[in-house]
Amino acid sequence: xxxxxxxxxxxxxxxxxxxxxxxxxxxxxxxxxxxxxxxxxxxxxxxxxxxxxxxxxxxxxxxxxxxxxxxxxxxxxxxxxxxxxxxxxxxxxxxxxxxxxxxxxxxxxxxxxxxxxxxxxxxxxxxxxxxxxxxxxxxxxxxxxxxxxxxxxxxxxxxxxxxxxxxxxxxxxxxxxxxxxxxxxxxxxxxxxxxxxxxxxxxxxxxxxxxxxxxxxxxxxxxxxxxxxxxxxxxxxxxxxxxxxxxxxxxxxxxxxxxxxxxxxxxxxxxxxxxxxxxxxxxxxxxxxxxxxxxxxxxxxxxxxxxxxxxxxxxxxxxxxxxxxxxxxxxxxxxxxxxxxxxxxxxxxxxxxxxxxxxxxxxxxxxxxxxxxxxxxxxxxxxxxxxxxxxxxxxxxxxxxxxxxxxxxxxxxxxxxxxxxxxxxxxxxxxxxxx
Ligand SMILES: *[C@@H]1O[C@H](CO)[C@@H](O)[C@H](O)[C@H]1NC(C)=O
Ligand SMILES: *[C@@H]1O[C@H](CO)[C@@H](O)[C@H](O)[C@H]1NC(C)=O
Ligand SMILES: *[C@@H]1O[C@H](CO)[C@@H](O)[C@H](O)[C@H]1NC(C)=O
Ligand SMILES: *[C@@H]1O[C@H](CO)[C@@H](O)[C@H](O)[C@H]1NC(C)=O
Ligand SMILES: *[C@@H]1O[C@H](CO)[C@@H](O)[C@H](O)[C@H]1NC(C)=O
Ligand SMILES: *[C@@H]1O[C@H](CO)[C@@H](O)[C@H](O)[C@H]1NC(C)=O
Numbered sequence: 226x227x228x229x230x231x232x233x234x235x236x237x238x239x240x241x242x243x244x245x246x247x248x249x250x251x252x253x254x255x256x257x258x259x260x261x262x263x264x265x266x267x268x269x270x271x272x273x274x275x276x277x278x279x280x281x282x283x284x285x286x287x288x289x290x291x292x293x294x295x296x297x298x299x300x301x302x303x304x305x306x307x308x309x310x311x312x313x314x315x316x317x318x319x320x321x322x323x324x325x326x327x328x329x330x331x332x333x334x335x336x337x338x339x340x341x342x343x344x345x346x347x348x349x350x351x352x353x354x355x356x357x358x359x360x361x362x363x364x365x366x367x368x369x370x371x372x373x374x375x376x377x378x379x380x381x382x383x384x385x386x387x388x389x390x391x392x393x394x395x396x397x398x399x400x401x402x403x404x405x406x407x408x409x410x411x412x413x414x415x416x417x418x419x420x421x422x423x424x425x426x427x428x429x430x431x432x433x434x435x436x437x438x439x440x441x442x443x444x445x446x447x448x449x450x451x452x453x454x455x456x457x458x459x460x461x462x463x464x465x466x467x468x469x470x471x472x473x474x475x476x477x478x479x480x481x482x483x484x485x486x487x488x489x490x491x492x493x494x495x496x497x498x499x500x501x502x503x504x505x506x507x508x509x510x511x512x513x514x515x516x517x518x519x520x521x522x523x524x525x526x527x528x529x530x531x532x533x534x535x536x537x538x539x540x541x542x543x544x545x546x547x548x549x550x551x552x553x554x555x556x557x558x559x560x561x562x563x564x565x566x567x568x569x570x571x572x573x574x575x576x577x578x579x580x581x582x583x584x585x586x587x588x589x590x591x592x593x594x595x596x597x598x599x600x601x602x603x604x605x606x607x608x609x610x611x612x613x614x615x616x617x618x619x620x621x622x623x624x625x626x627x628x629x630x631x632x633x634x635x636x637x638x639x640x641x642x643x644x645x646x647x648x649x650x651x652x653x654x655x656x657x658x659x660x
Contacts, residue, residue: 250567256581257284257617259588260610265314267607271337272410273596275348278318279413279478280611282351283618286311289355291417291481292545292622298421298486299358308362312355319356319371320363322349329370333380343386344396344407350378350414354421379418379427382411389456393437402457403441405468407434409475416482425488431479432495438472439502449509450524453599465599466510466520470538470612473506477545484549500550503542507555510539514558518565522594522602530602533583534593534609536562537616544619553630556623560631563620566590566613 252260261281268277282290288303289295289312295303308316322336323329336353337346357371386394387401394411396404412431419427442451450464451472480499483492513524515531520539522532543559546552566583570576579586590613595603623629 250564250569252567252613252617256584256588257614260584260613263588263605264607264610264614267605267610269607270345271340272342272345272348272406273607273611274318274322275345275350275352275410276608276611278315278349278352280614280618281314282312282355284614286315287618287622289315289359291413291478291485292548292619294485296485296487297417297482298423304359308359312359313362315352316356316359316361318349319352320361320365322353323366323370323374326374329374329377331373332377333384334374334377335381336374336378341398342396343382343398344394344404344410347378347382347414348410350375351417353378354414354417358421375418379415382415389437389441391437391440392433393441394434397457400457402454402459403438404454405438405442405451405465405472407471407475408438409471409478411475413475413478413482416479420482420486420488425491428483428486428488428492429495432483432492432499435476435479435499435502442472443505447509447525448512449505450513451506461599463523464525466522466524466532466535467538467594467596467599467608469506469510469524470535470542473503473542474538474545474615476503477542477549481545481549500546500552503546503550504552504554507539507543507546511555511558514562518558518561519592522599530594531592532594533566533590534596534606534612537566537590537609537612540566541612541615541619544616544623547623547630548619548626551629556630557632563616566616 264277264280268274283292286309287293289299291297326336326338335343335346336349340346353371353375356366357368357375360368361371382394386398388394389401393403395401396407412434415431415434416428419425419431441455444450444452444464447464451469453461453463453465453468455462476499480496483489483496510520510524514520517531518536519531519533520535521527521529522535523529540559540562543555547556568582570579570582574582576582577586583591585591589605590609593603593606593609595601596606596608
């Protein structure tokens with residue numbers, strides 16, 4: 226009798242453990258290192274280089290990213306004695322960008338010459354502004370050259386790129402066309418430029434561009450999802466999931482930049498708008514999250530394929546919004562997505578012999594959209610690895626701030642220690658009942 230009761234208690238403990246969501250899934254340091262090296266080798270296009278720089282800042286040098294609590298512009302006390310080694314890869318990006326320019330003039334010029342896309346080179350702008358601010362650790366370029374290169378990039382966007390009649394800067398040089406991607410590539414640079422050069426007008430332009438882009442791209446008839454590409458030839462009116470992620474992530478960088486700056490008090494309404502617009506995208510996107518915790522490549526198209534890239538980027542934005550604004554609505558979803566992306570492969574989710582269900586053996590995220598042809602599934606997506614690094618950074622920072630909002634399924638049952646405690650209590654209760 227007693228034996229049977231103890232047995233049944235142990236069995237219920239085991240069942241309980243199985244039913245509870247698997248958690249504590251986390252990529253190892255070695256796995257992250259391989260992700261970073263694939264990203265370094267794979268990032269060739271201007272927007273990939275800029276996105277990589279941002280991911281490295283957030284992961285390796287969080288003090289220097291806009292998501293830290295340091296005031297902006299950064300106080301020289303945190304780098305005056307020497308430029309920290311953790312910034313090395315970001316400053317190397319600024320350095321090689323200037324080398325490829327082959328000299329810095331004084332006329333409008335993008336940071337990457339002859340890019341068909343007007344907005345993408347600006348994504349490297351924050352790295353270049355950091356090099357202006359801190360120096361690059363070598364004598365090859367002067368701070369002033371970095372500053373001038375950033376100014377030339379700004380002037381290029383202001384003077385050499387088509388605009389809509391109400392002022393939205395085109396994402397392309399050869400035609401007037403607006404892409405959701407722009408919101409990650411340009412406004413964060415404008416905001417950072419305005420803050421480092423003490424020019425509030427440029428910070429306001431960052432906000433203004435976001436506002437204009439939202440007016441053109443937000444689709445009220447699709448619950449507030451953003452369209453991908455409007456105006457001009459070659460539009461994509463579908464609700465590309467990564468594009469929604471680009472928009473939310475770009476808005477959060479603008480919000481964080483304003484929050485940390487001396488303009489914060491004078492720009493309260495702008496901050497409220499930006500936070501609300503991120504929330505709007507979260508609400509629209511997470512209503513389409515599938516039971517397998519992945520988004521479709523086009524969030525509301527049930528004929529499109531599953532996409533882990535946008536799933537990672539959106540999760541990063543949920544942790545960031547929680548830390549910047551205290552909004553925790555979609556933390557449980559972000560936690561489920563992050564855990565799914567870090568989960569081991571198993572018999573029902575085999576992955577060609579890879580130990581992880583959503584990374585190949587050599588640590589490329591899968592399944593992912595082809596970043597060079599967004600209607601198709603791809604194999605190796607550099608940007609998706611930057612999103613993984615941003616998700617890890619944002620998750621880490623959220624944990625460091627106390628894991629707020631991880632209640633219900635997220636916190637109590639999603640945590641191995643709690644499972645063990647609950648299981649132990651069940652065993653003790655069972656044993657007592659047996660006596
Ligand atoms: C996740 O793994 C990293 C190593 O990749 C480690 O530094 C970190 O502490 C882990 N985080 C948690 C919450 O387990
Ligand atoms: C500085 O420039 C020299 C000559 O062009 C080059 O060999 C060297 O690698 C550069 N240093 C850095 C840190 O980029
Ligand atoms: C470059 O840095 C200096 C401070 O060292 C600052 O005065 C200047 O405004 C910066 N330039 C830009 C474009 O941010
Ligand atoms: C701020 O930037 C704008 C745009 O480049 C420029 O027209 C204006 O002169 C700048 N203001 C100051 C005070 O530097
Ligand atoms: C896709 O969605 C449409 C419209 O909601 C629905 O009619 C159709 O059955 C769905 N197809 C699949 C395969 O789920
Ligand atoms: C296999 O992995 C999937 C995805 O992580 C998970 O949902 C499922 O519960 C796992 N199955 C087993 C038997 O562990």
